[in-house]
Amino acid sequence: MPISTIFSFLTYPKKSRPDETVVSGTTITPDDGKLSRMLGDIFDAAESECNIPVMFTSDDAQANPVRTELLALLKNPSVETAAPLASRLQQATTGKSGMGLLFTCIGPEGPHTRVVLSRFPADEGVVAERASNKLTVAFVEQVFLKSSHAYKAVTYVSDGTAGELWKGHAVDKQINHGSKSMADYWIADFLKSDFATTAATGTKRLAQALKSVMDSSADVDVKKEITAAVHLAANIPGKALTILEFCDSFNFSPKTRDAVVTKVNPSRLVNDKFKFDHNEFSKHIAYKQIELDNGAVLSAPADKFDDCFKSSMHRGAQMHAAQTFSTTGVVVHERLKMTK
């Protein structure tokens, strides 16, 4: 679908100077030029490229300032109604993220309206012109896009109904460019949003899928890979990931990866982004372990421990009573460990 309206703003890092809200903006008429084509490509691909569901945070009274500004922009698209978003971006931007060009693109999406906000890092520069026998160096008072492929974007589809536009989809195409993480700068600071899925919900979904594979799979290799990942998952420091990214980060074999994916219902949620929450993870995939004074260590999934081990208390004993544990099963794995 073609873009019908484009507004562009040059934004500076003003997080430490929030009072300076002046931004320069302009309307760009869509044409066949390179810039329009580049923005058109981003606009057309927004539905698939922007794949991180985000949701505006609320003040508990169903209000969010960015959503309010977005609704005002869609109601009456103009440089003036787009400017508050540019000012907001400026005030969320630190020197590390630097100067940027914000493009606000609006166009039809079937019977609805799509808006795409994209920010490209920009810079001023020095140009050196080499002639046959001399070099001319000059500061160029123009702004350059550092790269047309490195940008952050977010898209929303408006159907004009009441209570719309709480949710959108974001993407960070400059995730490896050393800037502040997308969750902090683009989603939280600028958009006043968060991942649509809470850390606990996403992590619980992941843990339950892994646990479900452990419970149902008869493949020892699959179980080994998942057990190793569960132990190592403690080292994931609140990172934003998807279930598929979790599988890939632990180099799951194709059969283990497939086994996990089939346990995620609905299946699209394997690509749903959330912040990993180690405590939540442990809650759902924890192992209960008890150690006896004879050196034995018994371990089983916490929710199945009492099914795995039958215990009986020795008669007459009260405090620190000796207990007998018994279990029956087929040995599927055996290992020697240096620690418990």
Next chain:
Amino acid sequence: MNDDALLAEYKLRYHTILQPLARKLTEHLQGSVAGVPRIDRVATRAKSPDRFMAKAQKVLASGARKYAEPLSQIQDLVGARIIVLYLDDVEAVSTVIDTYYRRVELRELVPESPNEFGYVGKHYILSFPEDLFEDDADRTRTPEFFELQVKTLFQHAWSEAEHDLRYKPEEPLTPLQSRQMAFTAAQAWGADQIFQALSRELGVATSLHSNPDKGRRSMPGGPAIRTRPRQPL
């Protein structure tokens, strides 16, 4: 959309989308509060077509309809209620809700004046978790939010009886009847206060919170978490 078309559309959604969604939500909420002690019940319901139409047809003082787009503006098409024993348990459940769900609204409903007694409750408007929607769901017809109420047994009991009594008679309540209603609210409020104090004095809240498994309380005749279909939420 005229009222006949609205009713027809709502009935279709009620049977094919909202009722199944309410059932899924019950399971999701139960799973979320599974470790929280002293949950009396988790109940959900899809708003019945009759009640939906009654709400959709509400008019303002100006005579205009309150809801221009009732299908998207009315946010309790699916409603849920979590009933707990003590006031401290309301806070415990609220913490869990904030962990697992994204909210757009939170209201602590209490009487306007400290000298009044009446409706008390904690109301949320929450975003439906994506887990409840199949990949091929028609998302243009599914609601985005649901209402959740978290209440104590006494708050719940009072609001149910009050709703039944206050809205059934055609005539408004007399001053004496209103005063009697407020008296029962005061008793429910007082009972919650005393039970809260007792649970703290007796260390019930502390001991059970620290041991969720031990704290799971089976209600007579039912499991630790019960569900029951109901209409008014």
